[in-house]
Amino acid sequence: MQQEYGPSGNPINRPVISFKGDGGTYFGILIVNMLLTIITLGLYYPWAKAKRLQYLYSSTEMEGSRFEWSGTGNEMFKGFIIVVAAIVGYYILAFAIGALGLTGPVSGTLIALTYVFIVFLLIPYAIHGANRYHWSRTSWRAIRFGYRGDRTEFIKLWAKELLLTLITAGIYGSWMTMNIRNYLLRNLRFGSGEFFYDGDGWEYFKLNLKGCILTVLTLGIYSFWWQADIFRYYIDNIRLTSKDNKVLECRSTATGGELAGLLIVNMLMLVFTFGIAYAWIQIRTIEFVMNHVEIRGDLELRELRQTEEEYRNSTGENLADMLDLSII
Amino acid sequence: MFKGVYFNHQVANATPVTIQLFTESLQLDFIGGAMPAKKLHWLFTEITMELVDRNFIRITGTGTDAGTLEVSDPVFVKDFLQNYKHIRGAGLHELALRGGLKASLLILLAIAGIILAAHFWVLPWCADRVVDRLPLSFDKELGDMARASMDEPVDTAASQLLTRFAAQMKWDAPDTLTFTVAPSKIENAYALPGGYIVVYTALLKRLKTKEELAALLSHEVAHITCRHSVHKLCRDMSTSLVWTAAFGNSGAATGALFSNAGALYSLTYSRQYEEQADIKGLATMRSNHVNQQGMLQLMQELQKLDHKLKIPEFVSSHPLTDNRIRYVRREIAANPAPVNDHAEMEKIFRQLEQLYHK
Incomplete structure (x- = not known):
């Protein structure tokens, strides 16, 4: 194969990410997880999650080397217990308020305050914590990823963006999504490599507006193409840069038609196997994503150095799970 | 002798190594390159391992020479686990990883058995005891x-x-x-x-x-x-x-x-x-x-x-x-x-x- 050269004269690399796992093995992991979770009445959850992520990460290969998830069940159990304790505490509090017989405006205010607390503080707290933990536990060739965002800064940003979205009745949502994504990805590190995301609220808004209108006009059929557009916008603006200004860029090659094929077959599989095909569906989806992202640039992955510290507090990660935020 | 890839935890450079497997340890020999001929010796007590599937295993040395070894070789995985098993028992997950679909289906059957038993005998029994206590x-x-x-x-x-x-x-x-x-x-x-x-x-x-x-x-x-x-x-x-x-x-x-x-x-x-x-x-x-x-x-x-x-x-x-x-x-x-x-x-x-x- 002929070596390509970029404008700066550096050789161009095309690292390929591929998935080496298979549905049968993944199914086995999920099944064992389920068995142990049932037997332990749910307490096994953190270990189950560790096993699942270990398999998925270790089955993902880039440049001939597998990714690694080094988070452990024990680590995540601590965060899990804290979050469960918090939830139990919340219920006790709610029960106490009920028992005190507070009604009408008082309980209404309390409910509203709780809601504000969850939406404005707890969710960004969970997102921040989850990113910190999750990326610190992700590595490739033993080089850790890392998230360097500042918690206070992120919560302020979240609160501001959310407020604007609420005031504009959701129209600002596109800008919010992009600003949050910009913040998160610009603070993401891959060893000495720095991620950069350049999402523009206006561009994203136009894309969604078009998607929304065409989906309605085509009675939903266009939604796959809309999804493909969103996917492309999410992927195409990601860059990984090094200190010496070398860069790798991502590009999506997924089309609406391909996405429709994937999602429709997934749905049929799920329905006709009563959910048993779940493992295969997830693997198919992961493979689809990997096969439809192209990476290209002059950055040499093998030159990445270890820079990120380890972070073992999994409270945010667990909180994000409980709030059902799928972040990463 | 097996072939593997070594990472030193400092830089994302893949170093090819050959591996010798002993009953209680591993030896990594660095081959070629600018590096002077180097050997690493890992006791089984100084490593952690992650079995990914029957073809791929990741072993991390936790001693003074911290580093990670990755091997894509089913024969190595099998031989290594045979020696390493004495240090650590095999879990259910390992069974699923190595046994593939057949083992998974057996485990699925076991789960079905547990659920059915719980559904038909344990739960009704518990529920009846609860009713006895309800006023x-x-x-x-x-x-x-x-x-x-x-x-x-x-x-x-x-x-x-x-x-x-x-x-x-x-x-x-x-x-x-x-x-x-x-x-x-x-x-x-x-x-x-x-x-x-x-x-x-x-x-x-x-x-x-x-x-x-x-x-x-x-x-x-x-x-x-x-x-x-x-x-x-x-x-x-x-x-x-x-x-x-x-x-x-x-x-x-x-x-x-x-x-x-x-x-x-x-x-x-x-x-x-x-x-x-x-x-x-x-x-x-x-x-x-x-x-x-x-x-x-x-x-x-x-x-x-x-x-x-x-x-x-x-x-x-x-x-x-x-x-x-x-x-x-x-x-x-x-x-x-x-x-x-x-x-x-x-x-x-x-x-x-x-x-x-x-």
Whole structure:
């Protein structure tokens, strides 16, 4: 194969990410997880999650080397217990308020305050914590990823963006999504490599507006193409840069038609196997994503150095799970 | 000698190594490159390993020479695990990773076994113990709620007669019993927890003798004294609770499948309850010196309804009447009892009958 050269004269690399796992093995992991979770009445959850992520990460290969998830069940159990304790505490509090017989405006205010607390503080707290933990536990060739965002800064940003979205009745949502994504990805590190995301609220808004209108006009059929557009916008603006200004860029090659094929077959599989095909569906989806992202640039992955510290507090990660935020 | 790739935790450079496997350690030999010939020796006590699948394993040295070794070689994975196993036992997960789909399916079967055992024996048992501890006032509240939500019209004159009829019998029930007649074209009667018994006019019209009516009431009261509704409620609730705990939100499809299976199974609960109510009802008739043949006549009357419907026993909640007649006959033969005249009951029954044959 002929070596390509970029404008700066550096050789161009095309690292390929591929998935080496298979549905049968993944199914086995999920099944064992389920068995142990049932037997332990749910307490096994953190270990189950560790096993699942270990398999998925270790089955993902880039440049001939597998990714690694080094988070452990024990680590995540601590965060899990804290979050469960918090939830139990919340219920006790709610029960106490009920028992005190507070009604009408008082309980209404309390409910509203709780809601504000969850939406404005707890969710960004969970997102921040989850990113910190999750990326610190992700590595490739033993080089850790890392998230360097500042918690206070992120919560302020979240609160501001959310407020604007609420005031504009959701129209600002596109800008919010992009600003949050910009913040998160610009603070993401891959060893000495720095991620950069350049999402523009206006561009994203136009894309969604078009998607929304065409989906309605085509009675939903266009939604796959809309999804493909969103996917492309999410992927195409990601860059990984090094200190010496070398860069790798991502590009999506997924089309609406391909996405429709994937999602429709997934749905049929799920329905006709009563959910048993779940493992295969997830693997198919992961493979689809990997096969439809192209990476290209002059950055040499093998030159990445270890820079990120380890972070073992999994409270945010667990909180994000409980709030059902799928972040990463 | 096996081939692997080594990472030094400093930089993302892949260094090829050859590996020698000993009974309690590994040796890594660095091959070629600018690096001077170097060896690393890892004791099994100084490593952690992650078995990814039967072809790929990752071993991390935790000693002074911290580093990671990755090997994609099924023979190495097998040989290494054989030596390493003595240090650490194999878990269920390892079984799934190495055994692939076959092992997974076996584990799936085991899970199915556990769930079925829990569903058919453990949970119903627990639920029944819970019911034993629930106060009777709970039944009453439940019954009140059910009645309020159904809000059926009441045939006042018939209800008064039915109440007077029931007052002629001694009931072995802790609740106050309320007997009501509701106008309806459906040939049915039911009992709500807390002592509410409702008989539809269509069924009442079919009864020929006071003994049949006494049998019907005895059967319904038995449902109440055995607290069948509360038992069923607790059993159903405990099952769905455990199901949610186990599967969380994974797949509404599974949930739907289960609720259908659950509905079928609760029919068998019901049949068990119906039989219990029949037997207990017979005992009530005996203690009141009412002719037990009334129960048989009632069954025969119900049988005529059955023939109109033709439902297989597996999906019907009342044990099909042929089957019921069989065990009711057996029960009567085994427990003969003296019979009284019950002139007052006869009188009230005829009055009831007249209400509908004007």
